[in-house]
Amino acid sequence: MTAQTHTKRRAHGTAGYNEISSRTTRMLLYFVAFMVLALILIPLGFAVLGGFRSMGQLSESPVSLPNPWVFTNYADVLTLGTFWRQLFNSTAIAVLTTAIVIPVASLAAFVIARFSFRGREAVYTLFTMGLLFPVAVAIVPLFIVVRQLNLTDSFFGVALPQVAFALPLSIVIMRPFLRSIPAELEEAAAIDGCSPFRFYRSVIIPLSRPVLSTVAVLTIVTSWNAFLLPLVVMSDSNNWTLPIGVTNFSTQYTTDTARVLAFTTLSMIPALLFYLIAERQIVSGLSSGAVKG
Amino acid sequence: MTSARVLARTQRTHKPTKKRWPLILAFLAPALSIYLLFVVYPIVQGMHFSVYDWNGLKALDDFVGLDNFRQAFADPTFTGAIRHNVVILVLSLVVQLPFALALAVLLNQRLRGRAFMRMMFFAPYVLSEVVTAVVWRQIMRPSGFLDHIMSGVGAQGLTQEWLANPRIVLYSLFFVITWKYFGLHMIIMLAGLQGIPHELKEAAAIDGATWGQTFRRVTLPLLGPTIRVSVFLSIIGSLQLFDLVWVLTKGGPVNASNTMATYMYDWGFRKLQIGYASAISVIVFGISLIVALAYQRWVLRRDIQGALTTMGA
Numbered sequence: 382m383t384a385q386t387h388t389k390r391r392a393h394g395t396a397g398y399n400e401i402s403s404r405t406t407r408m409l410l411y412f413v414a415f416m417v418l419a420l421i422l423i424p425l426g427f428a429v430l431g432g433f434r435s436m437g438q439l440s441e442s443p444v445s446l447p448n449p450w451v452f453t454n455y456a457d458v459l460t461l462g463t464f465w466r467q468l469f470n471s472t473a474i475a476v477l478t479t480a481i482v483i484p485v486a487s488l489a490a491f492v493i494a495r496f497s498f499r500g501r502e503a504v505y506t507l508f509t510m511g512l513l514f515p516v517a518v519a520i521v522p523l524f525i526v527v528r529q530l531n532l533t534d535s536f537f538g539v540a541l542p543q544v545a546f547a548l549p550l551s552i553v554i555m556r557p558f559l560r561s562i563p564a565e566l567e568e569a570a571a572i573d574g575c576s577p578f579r580f581y582r583s584v585i586i587p588l589s590r591p592v593l594s595t596v597a598v599l600t601i602v603t604s605w606n607a608f609l610l611p612l613v614v615m616s617d618s619n620n621w622t623l624p625i626g627v628t629n630f631s632t633q634y635t636t637d638t639a640r641v642l643a644f645t646t647l648s649m650i651p652a653l654l655f656y657l658i659a660e661r662q663i664v665s666g667l668s669s670g671a672v673k674g
Numbered sequence: 675m676t677s678a679r680v681l682a683r684t685q686r687t688h689k690p691t692k693k694r695w696p697l698i699l700a701f702l703a704p705a706l707s708i709y710l711l712f713v714v715y716p717i718v719q720g721m722h723f724s725v726y727d728w729n730g731l732k733a734l735d736d737f738v739g740l741d742n743f744r745q746a747f748a749d750p751t752f753t754g755a756i757r758h759n760v761v762i763l764v765l766s767l768v769v770q771l772p773f774a775l776a777l778a779v780l781l782n783q784r785l786r787g788r789a790f791m792r793m794m795f796f797a798p799y800v801l802s803e804v805v806t807a808v809v810w811r812q813i814m815r816p817s818g819f820l821d822h823i824m825s826g827v828g829a830q831g832l833t834q835e836w837l838a839n840p841r842i843v844l845y846s847l848f849f850v851i852t853w854k855y856f857g858l859h860m861i862i863m864l865a866g867l868q869g870i871p872h873e874l875k876e877a878a879a880i881d882g883a884t885w886g887q888t889f890r891r892v893t894l895p896l897l898g899p900t901i902r903v904s905v906f907l908s909i910i911g912s913l914q915l916f917d918l919v920w921v922l923t924k925g926g927p928v929n930a931s932n933t934m935a936t937y938m939y940d941w942g943f944r945k946l947q948i949g950y951a952s953a954i955s956v957i958v959f960g961i962s963l964i965v966a967l968a969y970q971r972w973v974l975r976r977d978i979q980g981a982l983t984t985m986g987a
Binding site for chain 2: 407410411413414417418420421422424425427428431440442443444481484485486488489491492493496498504507508511513514515517518519520521522523524525526541542544545546548552577578581602605606608609613623624625627628631638641642645648649652653655656660663664667668
């Protein structure tokens with residue numbers, strides 16, 4: 382689509398109606414973009430490079446390149462059992478959450494999008510209301526409920542509430558997509574004697590792969606970054622996820638900033654790698670979810 | 675057009691016959707039960723707990739009526755926390771959103787490397803709040819990285835105790851919030867900008883409008899719905915701020931950066947006053963709901979109707 386608009390604009394000859402065209406303004410735009418880029422990259426660079434410094438270097442010259450490069454901080458963290466355990470816990474919870482969200486949300490969205498029944502709009506509104514309330518608002522009673530269900534210190538104790546709080550956005554993103562799948566397909570399937578569940582499984586799910594992957598990616602990122610819920614649900618340090626590990630590590634080694642930065646850097650690498658791979662889904666999911674309201 | 679026809683036909687094929695109900699219920703059941711159990715039920719429970727003095731363990735029998743609410747509004751720490759939420763909210767609307775809009779407009783230009791820029795500008799949003807806060811806490815600590823940079827450019831006179839000075843901390847916090855979240859608003863607005871038909875801008879240009887005039891008279895009004903959604907997300911986000919603040923400052927120094935949510939966490943999980951903390955969460959819930967309904971009623975209504983009629987296109 383971008384390529385198309387480009388050629389269209391170029392063919393038109395003037396850049397006037399959409400482009401800020403004067404040379405100096407364009408230079409200014411590049412300058413602003415460059416400044417923002419620096420503002421984002423410098424803190425990240427500080428964290429990555431900080432992990433390669435000794436404590437002395439970090440307090441005396443945190444701005445220049447490390448001299449000499451110190452590798453012990455990263456090596457220490459990587460040989461730490463806790464880092465790997467937390468990496469595993471974070472991954473397991475993210476996978477578990479996503480594996481539940483996808484079928485549960487798509488079944489509900491399928492019915493809400495393609496069946497007309499009394500109370501449909503009420504059900505949809507009930508789900509969309511959830512967009513107003515991230516976990517933080519309900520965390521105190523939510524913790525009590527998780528405790529009543531004996532789910533504290535278990536992966537499900539984090540994953541199930543995360544599924545619940547992920548449903549609103551997932552359903553909002555899925556509904557228009559599922560609705561736009563042509564009814565002819567369904568008629569044809571029905572004539573062939575295909576049950577609605579079979580239709581859902583063999584037609585809807587394969588056709589909805591783009592929107593399902595968007596929802597999966599958003600769920601994984603949210604779960605990966607979650608802090609408050611695992612913080613209150615997981616009291617045994619063996620069950621901590623990376624965000625809790627990072628905060629705990631940073632208060633435990635307040636004086637050893639370099640090692641804290643190494644730990645922090647290592648913990649953000651999976652998220653950044655994942656972002657590199659799935660940028661398109663994340664961006665399209667969040668902007669379409671928001672724009673379609 | 676076609677989508678409307680498809681929609682009509684979809685509805686025709688699915689007349690709500692009695693036979694359909696078991697199916698509909700079976701498909702909705704997993705989502706509804708998880709949602710009711712972990713979202714709706716806790717909210718109702720929260721309202722219930724909020725009228726008790728309860729530590730979460732003993733029997734729930736010390737009914738105190740609205741005392742918890744009275745106590746909350748009489749506590750200057752809590753009203754201070756509300757004020758901090760409002761400050762962050764206002765700053766987000768007047769600083770962060772225009773900044774995000776400016777960058778969206780910038781990325782909507784034919785600039786070299788703009789795909790890369792978009793990717794980088796949005797990257798902080800994908801980082802966890804915890805990582806963001808830990809890194810910025812190191813940057814902003816006394817004679818840390820930020821102070822070194824400022825001395826390096828000859829601004830050592832302006833260095834501050836960024837996170838330890840009660841008069842500064844809220845603004846430092848806001849800076850980090852902007853760093854983390856502007857990318858979300860930027861891509862939302864970028865999507866909005868790309869949805870504006872070129873013909874309109876073209877027509878304005880043919881009529882001799884300058885870029886500035888076109889932006890003010892054509893682009894901005896057409897971007898209205900998108901901006902309103904962004905404003906809405908920003909308001910809700912500001913009211914419920916927790917992770918960043920907690921890791922960055924724990925609400926300190928001397929409560930100068932407390933938000934309603936950090937105050938609630940402090941009472942619920944450190945002082946173990948579940949009843950009182952539930953009252954706070956009911957208050958946050960109430961404020962969010964009122965704001966959301968008012969916004970929905972007065973501002974978003976038109977957009978949502980528009981969205982529904984063009985849905986599926």
